[in-house]
Amino acid sequence: MSDTDQSIGTTSLQIAVAGRELLDCPVLNKGNAFDARERDLFGLHGLLPARVATLEEQVDLARARLAALPDNFARHIALREIQDRNETLFYAIIDQALEAWLPIIYTPAIGRACREFSHIWTRPRGLFLSYADRGRIAEILSHPRWDNVRVIVASDGGSILGIGDQGANGMGIPIGKLSLYTACGGLDPARALPILLDVGTDNTALLEDPEYIGWRHARVRGADYDAFIAEFVAAVDARWPNVALHWEDLSGTDALRILGRYRTRMCTYNDDIQGTAAVTTGALLAAIRAGAAPLAAQRIVIFGAGGAGCGIADLLAQMMVAEGMTAEDARRRFFMIDIDGLVREGMAGMTDGQRPFAQPADVASGWKVADPAHVTLAEVMANVRPTTLIGTSGQGGAFTHDIVAPMAAQSARPVIFALSNPTANIEAMPQDLLEWTQGRALIGTGGPFAPVSYAGTSRPVDQINNSYVFPGVGLAVVVGGITRMTDGMLLAAAHALAGLSPAAGHDDAHPAPLLPPVSDLRLVAMAVARAVIAQGQAEGVAPQAAPDAVEAALKAAVWTARYRPYEKAETTRK
Numbered sequence: 304m305s306d307t308d309q310s311i312g313t314t315s316l317q318i319a320v321a322g323r324e325l326l327d328c329p330v331l332n333k334g335n336a337f338d339a340r341e342r343d344l345f346g347l348h349g350l351l352p353a354r355v356a357t358l359e360e361q362v363d364l365a366r367a368r369l370a371a372l373p374d375n376f377a378r379h380i381a382l383r384e385i386q387d388r389n390e391t392l393f394y395a396i397i398d399q400a401l402e403a404w405l406p407i408i409y410t411p412a413i414g415r416a417c418r419e420f421s422h423i424w425t426r427p428r429g430l431f432l433s434y435a436d437r438g439r440i441a442e443i444l445s446h447p448r449w450d451n452v453r454v455i456v457a458s459d460g461g462s463i464l465g466i467g468d469q470g471a472n473g474m475g476i477p478i479g480k481l482s483l484y485t486a487c488g489g490l491d492p493a494r495a496l497p498i499l500l501d502v503g504t505d506n507t508a509l510l511e512d513p514e515y516i517g518w519r520h521a522r523v524r525g526a527d528y529d530a531f532i533a534e535f536v537a538a539v540d541a542r543w544p545n546v547a548l549h550w551e552d553l554s555g556t557d558a559l560r561i562l563g564r565y566r567t568r569m570c571t572y573n574d575d576i577q578g579t580a581a582v583t584t585g586a587l588l589a590a591i592r593a594g595a596a597p598l599a600a601q602r603i604v605i606f607g608a609g610g611a612g613c614g615i616a617d618l619l620a621q622m623m624v625a626e627g628m629t630a631e632d633a634r635r636r637f638f639m640i641d642i643d644g645l646v647r648e649g650m651a652g653m654t655d656g657q658r659p660f661a662q663p664a665d666v667a668s669g670w671k672v673a674d675p676a677h678v679t680l681a682e683v684m685a686n687v688r689p690t691t692l693i694g695t696s697g698q699g700g701a702f703t704h705d706i707v708a709p710m711a712a713q714s715a716r717p718v719i720f721a722l723s724n725p726t727a728n729i730e731a732m733p734q735d736l737l738e739w740t741q742g743r744a745l746i747g748t749g750g751p752f753a754p755v756s757y758a759g760t761s762r763p764v765d766q767i768n769n770s771y772v773f774p775g776v777g778l779a780v781v782v783g784g785i786t787r788m789t790d791g792m793l794l795a796a797a798h799a800l801a802g803l804s805p806a807a808g809h810d811d812a813h814p815a816p817l818l819p820p821v822s823d824l825r826l827v828a829m830a831v832a833r834a835v836i837a838q839g840q841a842e843g844v845a846p847q848a849a850p851d852a853v854e855a856a857l858k859a860a861v862w863t864a865r866y867r868p869y870e871k872a873e874t875t876r877k
């Protein structure tokens with residue numbers, strides 16, 4: 304298969320398979336849109352009905368069928384089946400109306416799709432590498448089918464969205480994230496590889512489900528788990544030296560440990576930690592432009608001190624330092640709350656990600672608290688009087704009226720980002736947040752919400768989702784030849800995102816969103832990619848290239864959902 308010149312619609316692809324094998328290959332299949340010439344060339348006569356359809360006709364028909372289905376879960380399943388049959392058609396369906404389709408192919412529908420993955424799974428996609436396969440990972444990866452892979456999303460299903468351990472059912476997420484790499488970042492689907500590292504599960508409902516598709520075993524942990532990951536990473540690195548290895552939805556401590564271990568050795572990043580941090584940082588920058596307290600005056604409470612919470616604190620602190628604060632002063636601005644309450648020095652079980660943000664052991668000595676050994680969110684809120692409250696806890700409804708309302712009394716524009724996903728796990732509903740703060744809060748959520756009305760105005764709800772960042776990062780790696788993902792590049796992504804914010808001219812009469820709309824995610828991915836490549840060049844982790852050349856390469860790399868004419872490669876098998 305040759306690369307195509309996207310600017311010339313007629314550039315053809317050299318195809319080395321034919322007949323039924325061609326129809327069974329989702330990245331090449333056109334269904335009944337193969338024309339007479341191609342039916343001749345590839346031996347498709349008889350395998351397809353006589354009428355030759357266009358992509359547009361296929362899209363219209365599919366959209367009508369999808370519209371007739373009872374709900375978005377049914378649409379998710381149907382779309383995934385289309386994707387497994389014909390990827391071009393799948394992306395053409397969701398093209399043009401990303402805002403409408405994202406909640407169906409991704410969050411929140413994907414939450415239920417993961418819970419029920421064993422029951423809706425029909426065809427193989429990507430790779431399931433189970434612990435029982437250890438010792439032969441390199442062999443499995445060696446299949447020529449994967450020769451063109453440039454971006455891998457890998458999960459062990461340990462902490463899917465806000466819904467916890469889903470074992471092998473977590474495969475829904477690598478598949479979904481890679482769909483967004485293509486839909487938003489223009490990644491050629493032939494270069495995408497979703498991987499589920501099946502190390503067992505501790506989810507008893509799954510272990511007891513006779514239909515469970517995964518390796519029926521308690522989750523492997525500790526040194527055995529790390530050795531399995533090490534074998535996987537070494538095999539990936541040897542097979543694809545320039546691949547982007549994206550980790551997703553590992554449990555918090557595994558996520559931080561693995562990222563720390565490998566990020567200096569290869570181009571690898573963790574989306575929950577770094578992607579979420581970059582989008583949150585970009586959104587906070589935008590909120591500050593819209594009237595939130597300036598960075599130097601921010602006090603930030605983060606409820607949920609796992610990978611995402613720690614990643615957000617880390618990147619925000621780096622931004623504060625970049626703007627002139629000392630590292631010590633910056634760290635003290637954060638109040639992280641985990642299962643054991645406010646994270647303080649000397650606490651048992653503190654993770655490496657939490658340690659820099661531990662408050663002094665006696666921080667609460669002058670506060671009124673019920674149990675000094677466990678300082679709660681409500682107690683922190685009452686005593687710290689934060690300007691920003693961020694939820695990464697997975698605990699639906701944790702931000703109650705009593706937690707939130709006092710913020711409005713203390714700051715003109717409190718910032719509240721309730722990021723947990725899917726909808727049942729969100730810390731507070733946007734409508735409530737606005738009402739409890741008399742419409743003054745600058746709010747954001749992790750998933751999609753319809754605009755909410757407050758005092759006669761309709762207010763869009765910003766989706767502070769890492770899909771504003773990772774598609775652009777992937778594009779940067781593929782086009783820019785990036786070899787390491789640095790914090791500087793994440794900050795550059797955050798600034799690029801804030802640069803597109805509609806919020807700069809915000810006033811009370813004309814409330815504007817913090818982030819550009821989801822329908823602009825392609826534009827956002829381009830801006831993020833540009834910024835990440837420029838920063839990578841400045842840091843010496845990407846080859847130098849003139850901005851014009853980068854721009855041209857970015858445009859040329861973007862895959863679009865249309866059928867290209869096929870020619871027979873020399874080696875076509877019939």
Ligand SMILES: O=C([O-])CC(=O)C(=O)O
Nearest residue numbers: 410464465575724768769
């Ligand atoms: O997937 C999303 O929508 C955001 C995310 O990474 C998570 O919640 O784990």
Ligand SMILES: [Mg+2]
Nearest residue numbers: 464551552575
């Ligand atoms: Mg995630």
